[in-house]
Amino acid sequence: MVEPSTGGLVAGALPAAVLVRLLTVAATTALARRPRPCRWVALGGSMAASVLTLTMAAEVIVSGREVEGVLFHHAASGIVFDYAVTPLSAWFLMVLGVVALPTALYSAAYFAHAVAASRTAVVGVAFNVLLGSVEAVFVATGVIVFLGAWEVMTLATAALVATEYQERANRLAAYLYLVMSHVGTGCLVAAFMVLASRAGATSFTAMLAGDVVSGPLRDGLFALFLVGFGVKAGVIPLHVWLPEAHPAAPSSISALMSAVLITAGIYGLYRVCAFGLGVPDERWALALLFVGMLSAILGVLYALTQTDLKRLLACSTIENSGIVVLGLGAGTMALAHGHRAVAAVAVAASLTHVLNHAIFKGLLFLAAGSVVMATGTRQIEEFGGLLKRMPWTALFFFIGALAISGLPLLNGFPSEWLTFQALLLGFTATPGLVRLNFPVAGAMLALTSALAAACFVRAFGIGFLALPRSRPASDAHESPRLMLVPQAWLATLCVALGLFPGVTLRALETVIASLPGLEAAAPTAAGALGMAPGISSFDFVYPAIFGVAVLAALVVALSLTARRGAVVRQVPTWACGGVLTPRTEYTATAFSKPLLMIFKAIYRPQRQVDALAGASPYFPQGVRYRAEIEPTFERYIYGPLLRGVVRTAGAMRVLQAGSLHAYLAYVLVLAVVLLIWLGGTP
Amino acid sequence: MTANVLILCAAGMLVTAYLMVGQKALFTTIRLYGLQSFLLGLVAATIAIAESRHELFITAALTVVLKAILIPWFLMRTVDRIGIHREVEPFLNVPASLLICLGLTVVGYRVSTAFQEGARGVGHHLIGVALSLLLIGLFMMVSRKKAITQILALLTVENAVFLVAVGVTSGMPLIVELGISFDVILAVLVLGVLVQRIVGRFESMDISRLSKLKG
Numbered sequence: 100m101v102e103p104s105t106g107g108l109v110a111g112a113l114p115a116a117v118l119v120r121l122l123t124v125a126a127t128t129a130l131a132r133r134p135r136p137c138r139w140v141a142l143g144g145s146m147a148a149s150v151l152t153l154t155m156a157a158e159v160i161v162s163g164r165e166v167e168g169v170l171f172h173h174a175a176s177g178i179v180f181d182y183a184v185t186p187l188s189a190w191f192l193m194v195l196g197v198v199a200l201p202t203a204l205y206s207a208a209y210f211a212h213a214v215a216a217s218r219t220a221v222v223g224v225a226f227n228v229l230l231g232s233v234e235a236v237f238v239a240t241g242v243i244v245f246l247g248a249w250e251v252m253t254l255a256t257a258a259l260v261a262t263e264y265q266e267r268a269n270r271l272a273a274y275l276y277l278v279m280s281h282v283g284t285g286c287l288v289a290a291f292m293v294l295a296s297r298a299g300a301t302s303f304t305a306m307l308a309g310d311v312v313s314g315p316l317r318d319g320l321f322a323l324f325l326v327g328f329g330v331k332a333g334v335i336p337l338h339v340w341l342p343e344a345h346p347a348a349p350s351s352i353s354a355l356m357s358a359v360l361i362t363a364g365i366y367g368l369y370r371v372c373a374f375g376l377g378v379p380d381e382r383w384a385l386a387l388l389f390v391g392m393l394s395a396i397l398g399v400l401y402a403l404t405q406t407d408l409k410r411l412l413a414c415s416t417i418e419n420s421g422i423v424v425l426g427l428g429a430g431t432m433a434l435a436h437g438h439r440a441v442a443a444v445a446v447a448a449s450l451t452h453v454l455n456h457a458i459f460k461g462l463l464f465l466a467a468g469s470v471v472m473a474t475g476t477r478q479i480e481e482f483g484g485l486l487k488r489m490p491w492t493a494l495f496f497f498i499g500a501l502a503i504s505g506l507p508l509l510n511g512f513p514s515e516w517l518t519f520q521a522l523l524l525g526f527t528a529t530p531g532l533v534r535l536n537f538p539v540a541g542a543m544l545a546l547t548s549a550l551a552a553a554c555f556v557r558a559f560g561i562g563f564l565a566l567p568r569s570r571p572a573s574d575a576h577e578s579p580r581l582m583l584v585p586q587a588w589l590a591t592l593c594v595a596l597g598l599f600p601g602v603t604l605r606a607l608e609t610v611i612a613s614l615p616g617l618e619a620a621a622p623t624a625a626g627a628l629g630m631a632p633g634i635s636s637f638d639f640v641y642p643a644i645f646g647v648a649v650l651a652a653l654v655v656a657l658s659l660t661a662r663r664g665a666v667v668r669q670v671p672t673w674a675c676g677g678v679l680t681p682r683t684e685y686t687a688t689a690f691s692k693p694l695l696m697i698f699k700a701i702y703r704p705q706r707q708v709d710a711l712a713g714a715s716p717y718f719p720q721g722v723r724y725r726a727e728i729e730p731t732f733e734r735y736i737y738g739p740l741l742r743g744v745v746r747t748a749g750a751m752r753v754l755q756a757g758s759l760h761a762y763l764a765y766v767l768v769l770a771v772v773l774l775i776w777l778g779g780t781p
Numbered sequence: 782m783t784a785n786v787l788i789l790c791a792a793g794m795l796v797t798a799y800l801m802v803g804q805k806a807l808f809t810t811i812r813l814y815g816l817q818s819f820l821l822g823l824v825a826a827t828i829a830i831a832e833s834r835h836e837l838f839i840t841a842a843l844t845v846v847l848k849a850i851l852i853p854w855f856l857m858r859t860v861d862r863i864g865i866h867r868e869v870e871p872f873l874n875v876p877a878s879l880l881i882c883l884g885l886t887v888v889g890y891r892v893s894t895a896f897q898e899g900a901r902g903v904g905h906h907l908i909g910v911a912l913s914l915l916l917i918g919l920f921m922m923v924s925r926k927k928a929i930t931q932i933l934a935l936l937t938v939e940n941a942v943f944l945v946a947v948g949v950t951s952g953m954p955l956i957v958e959l960g961i962s963f964d965v966i967l968a969v970l971v972l973g974v975l976v977q978r979i980v981g982r983f984e985s986m987d988i989s990r991l992s993k994l995k996g
Contacts (some may be wrong), residue, residue: 760872760923767919771885774892774912 101281110166112155113182113238117170117496119148119714120231124224126569131220138210141223142203145230152234158522163609167240182238186613190606191366194454197592198358198461199230201585205465206351208581212472213349215261220734222262222349229255229355236363238572241302242291249287249363253280256360259352260344272343275629279340283330286382287367290323307375309615317376321383325390333767334394334424336732338417342401345413346477349469353409357416357464359458365423366733379431381533388429390537392540394421395547400698403554403691407477408467411558412460415503418547419456423449425540429455432536434616438528440466443617445525448517453595453604455510461500462589466496469582470562473575479558484567493563495586498630502593505548508646510560510593513600515548533625553694568681598643600630688767695728703729747754783831784903787948790827793820794944795886798917798937799950802878805927807860811853814933818848821940824907825947840947840958847962852936852969857974860929863980872924884915889913893948905947912942932969939965 123144130137159166163186171180184192206226215224217379232255235248257280291306293316298306305311312320326337333341345353372387373379400417405411426449438471469492470485471477486493502509505516519541526537567573577583596603611617630640670680695704704725710719797817804810822845851938875883889912896908914937919935945963979985 174816182916225829637788760926764920764923767923771916774888 108724110168112151112158113166113168113184113234114170115605116148116234117231117527119144119151119225123148123227127220127223127227129577133513134216135211137219137223138207141220141226142207142210145203146200148227149199149230152192153200155184156192156196159186160193160606162610163612172363177716180244180637181240182235183240184238186610187366187369188237190450190610191362191453192234194457195230195233195237195359197454198354198457198589201353201588202351202358202461202465203469205354205582205585206349208579209349209351209468209472218254218262220607221398222259222352225255225258226352226355228238230359232524233363234490234548237515237556242295242306246284246288246291246301249284252360253277255283255663255749256344256348256356257355258729260348262349262352263347264687264766266347268343269347272340272347283327283337285327286323288328290320290327293320300533303370303375307371309375309377310644312376315625318380319343319383321372321376321380322375322386324367325383325386326368328372329390330364331360332368332424332473333361333417334364334390334421335397335421336393336419336736338394339399339733339737340720341417342405342413344412346407346409347775350409350464350471351550353412354461354464357412357460361416361420362453362457365420365427367680368424368427372422373427373431374616378616379435381435384428384432384435385536386423387538389428391421391423391425391428394418395425396421396550397545397701399547399550399583403550403557403694404702404713406687407751408470408479408482408558408562409464409477411479411554412463412467415551415554416460417457418454418551419460419503422515422547423452424546425449425455425544426452426514426518426521428536429540432533433525435529436529438525441521441524441528443611444517445521445604446617447604447611448514448521450607451517451579451600451603452514455502455514458589458592458596459499459509459511462495462586462593463499464587465589466492469578469586470496470575472578473572474569474570476569481569482562482567482572483565483569483681483684484563484572485575486563488567488573489577491583492578492586495590496563497559497584497595498590500559502597503609504552504555506552507597507640507642508594508649509597510595510600512597512642513603515544515641517630518544522752525680544618548651550694556689557651557687561685566679566681568684577733598646599638600642604630701731703731705729783827786827787824788906790824791906791944791948792926793817793908794940795913797937799882801933801937802917802921803875804883805875805926806880808857810930810933811856811860814936815849817937818852820843820945822849822949824906824944828947838948839955843958843962844899844943847966848936848940849882851855852965855969855973856929859976863977865899869876872926877903878920878924881920882913885916885920886913889916908945911941911945911948914938914944915920928972928979932976935968935972937963 123141123439126144127137127141130140143418155166166184167181169179170179173179187266201228204386210219210222224556226247229252232248232252236252239245239248253276257273259279260276261269263269264273294306294311295301296310298307298311302473303562330337338635345356368387372383375770395418398414398416399419402411402414402418403415426445430442430445430449433445453605467477469489470482473480473485473489473492476482498509502511505511522537522541522544529537566573677683695702704726705728706724709723709725711723713720794817797813797820801810801817802815804813822841825837825841825844829835829841856906886909890905890909892912893905893908896904918934918936918938918941921937922931925934939961
């Protein structure tokens with residue numbers, strides 16, 4: 100056990116951050132009538148607080164020493180809010196801060212356009228409350244504070260999703276989010292109560308010591324926790340709220356939700372499911388692997404068919420959450436079989452992906468926000484030609500798209516590569532039939548990566564290249580500089596962490612050392628330049644060297660063409676003798692059509708073509724085309740569930756008759772029954 | 782001698798409760814409550830004499846003055862003032878109600894044997910009667926429509942609790958007694974006002990109409 104540090108500069112960082120957030124909320128409320136200063140105070144305060152938490156998180160990660168302290172102590176009632184920043188918490192705090200900082204800066208400009216002046220204060224307060232509560236979730240030492248922060252986080256997010264509450268779809272999205280979250284929180288409360296009663300304490304150190312429960316009860320608790328945290332993590336089949344809620348919120352909030360809210364669910368899975376209930380069971384690992392696989396593959400398949408840019412990104416969040424859970428599943432499987440070094444690789448892969456996903460998905464959502472602001476629509480089919488009109492945004496979206504596709508030189512690559520390594524190592528490390536899960540998961544992951552690439556080729560190609568397809572797209576203007584700087588920062592991080600994955604892995608060493616059951620010093624980093632799982636000697640990758648080689652090749656190629664003195668002609672694109680109009684362009688729907696057909700069994704596409712009859716059926720006035728894919732989970736799982744709940748609730752209304760006499764009769768009957776049952780024997 | 786008086790008074794209280802259940806005239810029901818409270822006062826006085834605990838005399842006096850005289854008077858005045866039908870309107874008819882009360886009395890007596898003090902002797906009867914009174918009071922609340930009878934039912938329950946307190950523990954500290962007495966007065970006052978409001982709003986004292994307030 101490492102010695103907790105209680106002194107020094109860093110110890111005061113978290114209380115200071117809390118204070119800053121509270122003051123910011125107060126000032127934002129006070130300035131509610133003046134949108135401009137209100138916006139700057141809210142987001143400036145948020146940035147200051149994020150800087151403080153980032154500093155502390157970095158210090159804890161580097162030193163590997165926990166920071167503990169008390170935020171609030173009320174002696175009379177015995178209420179204590181204390182916090183502990185373990186290396187794991189610090190890692191998630193850092194992920195939060197890295198995205199929250201640029202998002203706040205971006206929002207300062209973005210909210211001026213995207214949020215009505217009268218709502219500025221509400222959004223500003225909710226923004227701070229959301230970030231503060233997620234921070235509280237990460238550093239909570241006891242279940243009371245944890246669940247309290249968890250609920251505040253849910254409510255703040257719901258408020259933000261319903262920012263544009265005038266639209267019915269947004270209200271429904273917020274409602275769906277609330278319902279799903281409360282089902283999840285219900286599971287968490289139940290499981291934590293059992294755990295607390297068994298441990299006889301409400302502090303995490305006692306409850307999550309690993310020896311509190313055993314046997315079938317432990318499995319049941321795992322299932323409850325998996326559902327509870329799974330809802331927030333957005334894994335399939337608990338994902339239904341995610342594609343609705345993410346597009347409904349303002350874009351910078353979507354970035355936060357993808358990067359932060361999902362991460363809170365993942366944190367729970369780590370803290371409780373994988374490392375809080377003792378040595379994991381093989382069946383748990385199978386469940387995690389299966390859920391991860393399902394989320395990854397179905398998430399990307401759903402993303403592929405979306406024509407709403409933000410919905411597409413939301414579905415891709417499901418996919419990436421799946422990849423993170425897949426890595427965690429591989430880790431728990433290795434732990435269940437006692438392979439601590441393999442588990443360390445898998446956990447490192449999964450935690451790296453948490454960070455990388457937060458960065459590139461944050462970037463993509465911010466770029467999408469710029470596009471949506473410029474064009475006034477979220478439909479990819481109406482974009483086109485944005486590369487010329489919004490060159491910087493296009494560049495940043497391009498970098499994000501490359502990163503999320505897992506291409507080398509960008510930060511999506513290291514984490515996916517490590518996940519593959521973990522799966523391969525897992526195959527060699529586990530006995531019997533169980534090992535067959537690893538190649539299957541690997542194949543699924545490979546397919547997911549390929550489909551993700553296709554998905555983002557489509558998003559970028561249709562959205563940014565060729566000719567504008569609509570008036571708003573041809574009138575689009577580049578976003579203000581204040582919105583580009585945060586994107587540039589995230590894009591730089593994408594490239595830097597892609598070129599130097601060793602930095603991430605080196606930072607993770609203390610985190611991995613702090614988790615129980617993992618090989619303390621799995622040498623996953625091969626210097627700052629490269630990475631290697633470190634178990635077998637021949638697996639290593641140096642993206643930076645590869646990058647230099649690519650750059651050198653590029654320079655050589657360019658200088659060769661330049662030396663030959665080739666003449667550059669600029670002519671219009673050849674159009675087979677016709678005229679190129681936006682109508683001749685490939686559409687997003689058409690782009691994904693072949694894949695839709697290949698995966699027909701999963702999508703179950705339905706389409707309807709109506710010819711609007713003219714004088715003759717051979718010359719229709721127009722054609723109406725409608726295509727949709729079957730919402731499998733909504734129709735076959737949530738539909739029956741919902742009807743069952745509504746029916747049960749209807750039946751229970753009889754009890755709630757509204758008659759005072761009926762209620763009094765319940766009391767009397769209960770009193771008599773209890774008296775006979777409990778009081779009958781001397 | 783003391784034991785016999787105590788048992789007689791307790792039995793009298795039970796009988797008044799039965800009569801309240803069986804009675805249809807509102808004024809008589811209120812008077813029966815007064816009689817019940819007077820018997821309760823007698824219980825307190827008897828214990829005060831037998832165990833020579835003089836503070837119990839104050840309790841007895843308070844009980845008689847407040848519950849046997851003041852509260853019945855106030856309730857009758859309320860009934861007079863709002864000028865309603867002076868009949869009790871139960872959901873169940875009288876024979877069925879009495880049968881149910883009989884069952885509740887059996888439960889009360891059976892449960893009283895579970896207490897150390899209630900296994901035999903005077904305590905057995907006092908606790909048995911108190912529990913029965915309590916359940917009968919609850920039953921009256923369930924089965925009556927008028928708000929005034931609801932108040933009477935509540936007061937009956939209160940009498941039952943008081944009976945246990947006085948009979949088994951030989952009386953609570955005086956300050957607690959005073960507190961409870963004022964509580965009862967306040968409750969009756971508030972409920973009386975509430976009844977007048979209900980009548981003013983619904984032109985009836987029938988609280989089953991309150992369900993119309995439900996959204």
